[in-house]
Amino acid sequence: MFEALIAAGFQVEFHSHAQAILSVDFPEAATELEEVLLASTIPIQEIIASGGGEAKGTQRLRRSLAARGWPKLTFTIEKTINGVRRESVSHEIDHVRVFDSGARIALEIEWNNKDPFYDRDLENFKRLHADGAISIGIIVTRGKSLHANMREMVRRFLEDHKINEFNDLVQWDYEPTPKQHKAIMKRTTREKSPVLFPEAFTDKFVADKFGEATTHWRKLEDRVHRGVGNPCPLVLIGLPDSIVTFHEGKAALAEVVEGRSDGETPE
Numbered sequence: 001m002f003e004a005l006i007a008a009g010f011q012v013e014f015h016s017h018a019q020a021i022l023s024v025d026f027p028e029a030a031t032e033l034e035e036v037l038l039a040s041t042i043p044i045q046e047i048i049a050s051g052g053g054e055a056k057g058t059q060r061l062r063r064s065l066a067a068r069g070w071p072k073l074t075f076t077i078e079k080t081i082n083g084v085r086r087e088s089v090s091h092e093i094d095h096v097r098v099f100d101s102g103a104r105i106a107l108e109i110e111w112n113n114k115d116p117f118y119d120r121d122l123e124n125f126k127r128l129h130a131d132g133a134i135s136i137g138i139i140v141t142r143g144k145s146l147h148a149n150m151r152e153m154v155r156r157f158l159e160d161h162k163i164n165e166f167n168d169l170v171q172w173d174y175e176p177t178p179k180q181h182k183a184i185m186k187r188t189t190r191e192k193s194p195v196l197f198p199e200a201f202t203d204k205f206v207a208d209k210f211g212e213a214t215t216h217w218r219k220l221e222d223r224v225h226r227g228v229g230n231p232c233p234l235v236l237i238g239l240p241d242s243i244v245t246f247h248e249g250k251a252a253l254a255e256v257v258e259g260r261s262d263g264e265t266p267e
Contacts, residue, residue: 005034106134126232
């Protein structure tokens with residue numbers, strides 16, 4: 001199962017018999033998900049221009065899933081005693097595949113949130129599974145290669161476009177925060193062992209936006225391996241660095257600019 005994803009560099013882990021359940025009961029859902037993920041890309045220009053929030057490529061992934069029958073859904077669980085409602089709890093899940101039988105698969109995408117969002121997702125899956133609301137929970141997140149090689153990819157972008165100062169970034173729709181500007185200038189202008197702008201920028205940008213406290217494979221794996229979300233059957237999928245593309249140029253900025261004109265802001 002998910003052989004094409006694995007061949008393309010995606011990480012895939014199954015927990016609590018999720019593979020057996022998915023392959024026997026919901027093979028069409030697995031095929032849909034695999035096709036959507038294999039078609040997903042994120043131009044490096046979008047990562048830079050978005051400031052590291054949820055990339056437009058991730059939003060396209062969300063729209064593709066919704067178009068294949070995986071829309072957002074709110075579950076409301078009510079506790080009633082002798083006909084009197086005592087408690088009501090709601091869980092909003094970004095993507096839910098509902099089948100004719102009434103069975104459901106829940107899916108969350110964690111591209112670049114703070115890592116405690118994993119706790120929320122896994123606990124939601126656990127409660128919904130215990131209440132019979134879902135059969136499987138799926139989390140799609142930054143895989144090891146995408147997280148580990150982010151610095152290399154940002155540096156490649158700077159080198160490809162000969163970016164050696166802040167003014168060179170203007171055409172790519174990037175504006176540093178005052179704190180970032182100060183930190184980078186401090187490293188590039190110091191008297192003792194100054195560093196080149198591309199190195200200073202890359203270090204600061206990646207540390208601020210894709211640091212260890214954000215959602216990436218190791219943080220998810222740590223939680224699942226210590227039992228968070230158990231016993232809900234889980235599928236973990238890590239996006240590889242190969243989904244980041246470099247050939248689009250400024251054309252990749254069109255969707256970013258359009259989103260800003262519509263009032264969108266990065267996460």
